[in-house]
Amino acid sequence: MELIKAFWVGGLICVIGQILLDKTKLTSARILVAFVCAGCILGGLGIYEPLKEFAGAGATVPLTGFGNNLAAGVKEEIDAIGWLGIFTGGLKSAAGGICAAVVAAFLAAVFAEPKGK
Amino acid sequence: MDTSQESKKQYEKMVETVSPNSPILKNCLRAFFSGGAICAFGEGLYLYYSTFSFAEKEVSLLVSITLIAISAVLTAFGIYPKLGKHCGAGTIVPITGFANSVASPAIEFKKEGMILGMGAKMFLVAGPVIVYGTLSSVLVGIVYYFLGR
Amino acid sequence: METKRIGKQTVRLREPVVIRAAASTVGPKEAEGPLRKYFDETVEDIFYGETTWEKAESHFVEKNMRLAVQKADLLMEDMDYILCGDLLNQCSGSIFGTRQFKRPFFGLFGACSTMGEAMSLGAMLIDGGFAKYVLAGASSHFCSAEKQFRAPLGLGTQRPPTASWTVTGDGAVVLGKGGYGPxxxxxxxxxxxxxxxxxxxxxxxxxxxxxxxxxxxxxxxxxxxxxxxxxxxxxxxxxxxxxxxxxxxxxxxxxxxxxxxxxxxxxxxxxxxxxxxxxxxxxxxxxxxxxxxxxxxxxxxxxxxxxxxxxxxxxxxxxxxxxxxxxxxxxxxxxxxxxxxx
The missing domain is CATH 3.40.47.40 (Stage V sporulation protein AD)
Incomplete structure (x- = not known):
């Protein structure tokens, strides 16, 4: 059941991206930016958290989930340490994902050669 | 050729009628099923990792790391771009797409050196995501600090 | 003064300039296309034995330009000018492809129209009496062009129906006065x-x-x-x-x-x-x-x-x-x- 919920919610979030891609001629980098910002704002407003409760990975795996993570991290950090959390909360919560991406990309670049199409 | 504003507008209309649109319905279906599958796979990982004695935060991070690693491997073997061609946003929007956008310039620009090539260009595509993500989080933080609590 | 100009944009050469030979070398995708049998050389390896896309493009330039001169039964030393260009910044595909030739060189940029530009200027040089033989050509490479103009090749993107596919290869002609040819x-x-x-x-x-x-x-x-x-x-x-x-x-x-x-x-x-x-x-x-x-x-x-x-x-x-x-x-x-x- 969890899997099905994750499937259709995640799928629908991707469909929004696809419509933007086809209708607005935005490049994929712009779409990623839009999704992260949207996720962060929705997270800040407390709208994303219920979706996450409902759909699990369907809401956390799309990049909007990454944005929501930033917002959640900031709130948590502000609650814990006060105003300094405005600066440390976001990146702290994103650190795991970013670091994993850097390590994975580095290893990929060390071992792989560019490939043609 | 008449390049007045008026004829430019006329030409723009002509281009719109001649140029085919993207097959949006087909693309959306593909994005739905591929993106959904990646999310369901992520949920599966979540459920699997939850069976071990990890804290919830650790499980979430493990899921992300697993997806990122898989995406980097598929990028290294040149498989991810082939998926991306068919799946569109279905493989761009999930975190695997983020990992792909970090790994692909790293691989492509290693020929310009490990520092100024791979190192400097790794975030060519994903850099703005981090920049604007961070900025939005600060914005959320400020609002939350003054109004939210 | 006698003029060769006819109209606002057109010139008529006093004596037609002969295309003494033409050579074409293409990559694997072009070799699968409908024109396969017309190309002189088809290369299966998109790297053409090199380590980078840029070097591969230069390799196409060098090999194909030598082939054109050879097909014209001439020597590289006979070429009074080399005119060529490509899509890469500072025409680097052409420069590194022709640097061994040690012949007078004009690097051209006309984006994808470069072949027309090179042949036009080459024909004018010959008709003006400034050269006996001119080697003119143009090259591009799908991967080097994607890398420079669009996105890294490993990025999973979708191409809209109006997008085009950059051809990998080099085309070159030897232009001369007299002799047989178009x-x-x-x-x-x-x-x-x-x-x-x-x-x-x-x-x-x-x-x-x-x-x-x-x-x-x-x-x-x-x-x-x-x-x-x-x-x-x-x-x-x-x-x-x-x-x-x-x-x-x-x-x-x-x-x-x-x-x-x-x-x-x-x-x-x-x-x-x-x-x-x-x-x-x-x-x-x-x-x-x-x-x-x-x-x-x-x-x-x-x-x-x-x-x-x-x-x-x-x-x-x-x-x-x-x-x-x-x-x-x-x-x-x-x-x-x-x-x-x-």
Missing amino acids: VITEITTGKTVDMGITDANNMGAAMAPAAADLILAHFLDTGRSCADYDAIVSGDLGWYGRDLVVELLEKEGCHLDERYTDCGIQIFNQRLQDTHAGGSGCACSAVTFCGYYYKMLMERKIRRMLFLPTGALMSQTSAQQGESIPGIAHGLVIECPPKEEK
Whole structure:
């Protein structure tokens, strides 16, 4: 059941991206930016958290989930340490994902050669 | 050729009628099923990792790391771009797409050196995501600090 | 002063310049296309034995230019000038491909119209008496072009239906005075035409007005029409760009029939090879002319053609700053070899 919920919610979030891609001629980098910002704002407003409760990975795996993570991290950090959390909360919560991406990309670049199409 | 504003507008209309649109319905279906599958796979990982004695935060991070690693491997073997061609946003929007956008310039620009090539260009595509993500989080933080609590 | 100019944009050479030889080398995807049997060399390895895309492109340039000179039964030392260009920043594909030749060199940039530019200037150099032999060519490489203009090759992106596919390869001709071969008789040089298209995934639309403008200017200067040509061939407008040219000229009261086609349409099989709008890049017109049309002219199946490579004159910086994409076309009238000289 969890899997099905994750499937259709995640799928629908991707469909929004696809419509933007086809209708607005935005490049994929712009779409990623839009999704992260949207996720962060929705997270800040407390709208994303219920979706996450409902759909699990369907809401956390799309990049909007990454944005929501930033917002959640900031709130948590502000609650814990006060105003300094405005600066440390976001990146702290994103650190795991970013670091994993850097390590994975580095290893990929060390071992792989560019490939043609 | 008449390049007045008026004829430019006329030409723009002509281009719109001649140029085919993207097959949006087909693309959306593909994005739905591929993106959904990646999310369901992520949920599966979540459920699997939850069976071990990890804290919830650790499980979430493990899921992300697993997806990122898989995406980097598929990028290294040149498989991810082939998926991306068919799946569109279905493989761009999930975190695997983020990992792909970090790994692909790293691989492509290693020929310009490990520092100024791979190192400097790794975030060519994903850099703005981090920049604007961070900025939005600060914005959320400020609002939350003054109004939210 | 006697002038060779006829009309505003066209010159007629005093003596036709002979295309002594033409050589074409292409990559694996082009070798799967419908023109396969017309190319001199097809290379299976997209790296062409090199380690980077840029080096691979230069390798195409070097090998193919040597082949062109060899096919003309001449030596590299006989070339008075080398004229060539490509899409990479500072024409580096051409520079590193020709540096071993140690011949006087002009590096050209006309985006994908470079082959027309090189042949035009080469023919003028010869007709002006400044050179006996000129080696003219153009190259492009799918991967080096993607890397420079679009995105890293490993990025999972979708190409819209109007996107074109950069041709990998090099086309080169040896131009000379006298001898046997197809001849260049007239040259119509295009103007930069900008109709405000900003979509870098629709190059055909950006370049079509320049091509239409050139065809119109050529007909006006020479007093000819479509019926006077066996073929009118633009460079890399693709399927939709070709339709736009036909429509634009129809509005000007000039009818083009099926004799008008485009190298970007011919080089790939749109359906089977998933190349969307068609081929593009400097090599698109260069290899299609050097491979297919050169042979058609030699066999006299085409007696007179208007060859007009087209280019989209944009840079990454101009695109990012929101500039529109100006187009250009360079036209040459090329006729089959005169009969008596055989």
